[in-house]
Amino acid sequence: MQHKRDLLTLLQLTQEEITQIIHESFAEKSRVKRGEGYVPVLAGRAVFTIYEKPSTRTRASFNRAASLLGITVIESTREHMQLSRGETLKDTALVLSRYVDAIAARVLHHSTLEELAHHAAIPVINLLSDKYHPLQALADVMTILEYFPNRKVKVAFIGDGSANTCHSLMIACASLGMDFTVGCPPEYAPDSQVIAAARVRARKQGCTVEVVESPAEAVHMADVIYTDTWFSMGVKDIEKRREAFPPYQVNSELLAHASEDAIVLHCQPWFLGQEITADVAYSPRSKAFEQAENRLYTSMAVLKFLLAGGASHT
Numbered sequence: 243m244q245h246k247r248d249l250l251t252l253l254q255l256t257q258e259e260i261t262q263i264i265h266e267s268f269a270e271k272s273r274v275k276r277g278e279g280y281v282p283v284l285a286g287r288a289v290f291t292i293y294e295k296p297s298t299r300t301r302a303s304f305n306r307a308a309s310l311l312g313i314t315v316i317e318s319t320r321e322h323m324q325l326s327r328g329e330t331l332k333d334t335a336l337v338l339s340r341y342v343d344a345i346a347a348r349v350l351h352h353s354t355l356e357e358l359a360h361h362a363a364i365p366v367i368n369l370l371s372d373k374y375h376p377l378q379a380l381a382d383v384m385t386i387l388e389y390f391p392n393r394k395v396k397v398a399f400i401g402d403g404s405a406n407t408c409h410s411l412m413i414a415c416a417s418l419g420m421d422f423t424v425g426c427p428p429e430y431a432p433d434s435q436v437i438a439a440a441r442v443r444a445r446k447q448g449c450t451v452e453v454v455e456s457p458a459e460a461v462h463m464a465d466v467i468y469t470d471t472w473f474s475m476g477v478k479d480i481e482k483r484r485e486a487f488p489p490y491q492v493n494s495e496l497l498a499h500a501s502e503d504a505i506v507l508h509c510q511p512w513f514l515g516q517e518i519t520a521d522v523a524y525s526p527r528s529k530a531f532e533q534a535e536n537r538l539y540t541s542m543a544v545l546k547f548l549l550a551g552g553a554s555h556t
């Protein structure tokens with residue numbers, strides 16, 4: 243019997259496995275663009291999804307990906323489960339393991355995913371936690387490789403370095419040999435353990451992971467400028483953030499420091515006039531909607547990887 247694999251963080255995948263998933267994502271996109279019909283290679287499988295936070299792109303892309311592969315999605319929220327009445331995560335994981343082939347959850351606390359994974363006999367997939375957003379990062383690097391397939395790139399993340407998006411993108415870029423620089427206020431720097439783990443991968447790939455305070459320094463000659471909301475769901479230090487982040491807005495002035503053909507990415511939803519200006523968000527340089535579309539293909543690749551025996555188990 244195949245040993246189950248979880249995807250709570252991209253650190254659970256080898257650099258070769260991340261490359262494999264991205265390669266499969268491109269293959270899925272090519273099939274869609276050619277108008278080919280889908281063979282439901284995972285027909286009869288089922289995934290139970292749990293949502294503790296709102297979702298548009300993740301929910302739509304994941305459910306559609308599952309549908310194209312023949313997977314049934316049983317969707318719920320914590321409020322509609324016995325978890326809301328005090329049932330333990332352990333019992334939830336044990337019982338769902340007898341009904342479905344995987345659990346996918348969008349949670350407030352990463353520890354929820356870790357406990358589910360510890361007790362579940364089936365794969366657990368992170369649809370977003372406070373620490374990581376692996377499915378988003380896979381679509382991010384796929385988008386980067388679409389626009390820069392044949393050169394080494396520099397990716398600059400501007401804004402909240404402590405965000406789940408920054409953590410996962412840092413790991414993904416380091417795994418694929420992309421230089422990665424975070425421009426953020428010192429009090430919103432990435433988790434030191436995530437930086438250390440990413441730098442281990444970066445050394446193997448001959449690239450760098452840096453954290454600087456100056457946004458202009460971060461985007462200097464960058465090929466990709468990435469930003470996210472300054473006010474992620476659940477943050478409580480709103481006023482402190484309002485004071486810290488305005489210098490980190492992605493606008494035309496900041497873009498002047500980047501490469502001439504630099505692109506702008508944002509995982510959305512964006513808050514125009516805060517972390518990004520409208521003229522940049524809807525400019526030809528912005529590839530946010532292509533990035534969002536790629537969530538579909540990377541979700542398909544991840545589901546095939548975890549449920550169709552794509553793991554190398556090394």
